[in-house]
Amino acid sequence: MRIVYIHQYYCNPQMAGGIRSYEQARRLVARGHTVDVITTDITPGARELGWRVTEEDGVTVHWFRVPYNNNMSYARRLRAFAEFMVLAGAKAARLRADLVFATSTPLTVAVPGVLAAKLRRVPFVFEVRDLWPEVPIEMGALRNPVARGLAGALANFAYRNAAEVVALSPGMAAGVTARRPGTPTTVIPNAADLDLFTVDQEQVRQFRATHDWLGDRPLIVYTGALGAVNGVEYLVHAAHRMRRLDPDIRVLIVGHGKEWESTKQLAAGYGLLGEVVHMWEKVPKSQLPVILGAASMSSSFVRPIRGLWDNSANKFFDALAASRPIAINYGGWQADLLRQTGAGLVLTPENTDVAAGQLVRHLRDEVWMRQAREAAHRLAVEQFSRDLLFERFEEVLNRSVGHRPVLSEQS
Known part of the structure; x- marks a missing residue:
């Protein structure tokens, strides 16, 4: 054809x-x-x-x-x-x-x-x-x-x-x-591109060791657009609260978009930029597997608009391919999937302080993290x-x- x-x-x-x-x-x-x-x-x-x-x-x-x-x-x-x-x-x-x-x-x-x-x-x-x-x-x-x-x-x-x-x-x-x-x-x-996101653990170890701010600390990653629909400032607000609850947790935002600068300024205003929150310009898709391999948890956000719940964001499926739990702040079919399988977290969309507590609690729960990684991998293999x-x-x-x-x- x-x-x-x-x-x-x-x-x-x-x-x-x-x-x-x-x-x-x-x-x-x-x-x-x-x-x-x-x-x-x-x-x-x-x-x-x-x-x-x-x-x-x-x-x-x-x-x-x-x-x-x-x-x-x-x-x-x-x-x-x-x-x-x-x-x-x-x-x-x-x-x-x-x-x-x-x-x-x-x-x-x-x-x-x-x-x-x-x-x-x-x-x-x-x-x-x-x-x-x-x-x-x-x-x-x-x-x-x-x-x-x-x-x-x-x-x-x-x-x-x-x-x-x-x-x-x-x-x-x-x-x-x-x-x-x-x-x-x-x-x-x-x-979920399983072959692409299968990475050598030595590369992951080197990635973490190369960045002094990271080391062996828990890491939440956001990869993708910082546009009007995404509302990535939600993660920065949550990070502000997380620093008080667990100062070792780190956040890495990798992407580009219209709200890049405003998100960066918000992190700087909180005194988080370069310490708790790190922001990198967009990278080729081929570099994401190591970044996600080094992550404890990935994330996906949208503004509180019902129509945005129907999204099918690449970042959601990249997390599954990398066997990483994903945290989202919206309802709909992906939220249902996470609740049914345990492959991630559905955060409260209205209150970032509550969301910060959810993130800290689960990142420090080794049993939950292991089960969530396994669930993410099963979804990637069996459904996506x-x-x-x-x-x-x-x-x-x-x-x-x-x-x-x-x-x-x-x-």
């Missing part, structure tokens, strides 16, 4: 970001499929002319430099989305395909996907990573009635034209079918391994192609 795979913010393991698309694409190639990824190059530097093409594990990746970062104005980000929408549409239309697959965000990637699929008379499959426009409306970020209407129409357009929709959580799937009942939808969450979830993903693509009409060779 020839697959055109559209993902505006595709990353490989040498880049900072989620590698879901990379892992799925390379596995498709290993199964004998041909995959062309269409994406953007957002690394800093001069604007280049035209497309740049690379090959990664048999996947052909087409890059076009379209600047983007979370510090841009809303209007500038919309311009980046629109620019890629046009570029990707033109590129996808020139590539041979038996199926076109597009993954959000942004939602605008559906447009080049649908148009290329219609031009080639092949199926279109759409992947929903965030539920738009429902989440930004609930957050208060999308207030203009006209913008809301356009975003809703775009979501309807994507779902209506998809042979099937892949949703990254049960809540996202429910949102898709609520908007457009009858849409064929399959839940395939983010995955990348290989296991890839089988479900390939089934969706094969099923979609199987439903299309037979075309002539000239098609």
Whole structure:
């Protein structure tokens, strides 16, 4: 099967970001499929002319430099989305395909996907990573009635034209079918990359020994975006209280985003920065396994908004892959999973002092920590391994192609 795979913010393991698309694409190639990824190059530097093409594990990746970062104005980000929408549409239309697959965000990637699929008379499959426009409306970020209407129409357009929709959580799937009942939808969450997160314990020992502030102390790690939805200051507030309860506990925040500086200033204001709380700029995915291997516990946070409970954050599954308990401050399907299996902690979202007490108590409970690590590992192996979830993903693509009409060779 020839697959055109559209993902505006595709990353490989040498880049900072989620590698879901990379892992799925390379596995498709290993199964004998041909995959062309269409994406953007957002690394800093001069604007280049035209497309740049690379090959990664048999996947052909087409890059076009379209600047983007979370510090841009809303209007500038919309311009980046629109620019890629046009570029990707033109590129996808020139590539041979038996199926076109597009993954959000942004939602605008559906447009080049649908148009290329219609031009080639092949199926279109759409992947929903965030539920738009429902989440930004609930957050208060999308207030203009006209913008809301356009975003809703775009979501309807994507779902209506998809042979099937892949949703990254049960809540996202429910949102898709609520908007457009009858849409064929399959839940395939983010995955645990077990091979990637299997690390040499000597590397972990060296990592801890290299950092004098860490040594053999308990370590809570946060890895990922520091954006408007994350509210990572929650961890800093909790660390302020933890210092009084247990001054040996350390916090490491590794990431980037619009609220990086404000989070850093909060830690500095508490007198935590460089002592209790350490902040590192984002690192390539390939460096995360040692960091998580050195962690006592990982973490994931969102602001207290119900729609954000349906997330499928990579950091949650990276923790499972590394056999590390994870602490979250929200409800929903991940909270249910942690309560049922004991693979982590569900912290109170309203009170960071209470959360600090929960963290200290569990970090110092050796029996609980051992059982939580074992539970995290079981979840990674039995429910969320990348290989296991890839089988479900390939089934969706094969099923979609199987439903299309037979075309002539000239098609």
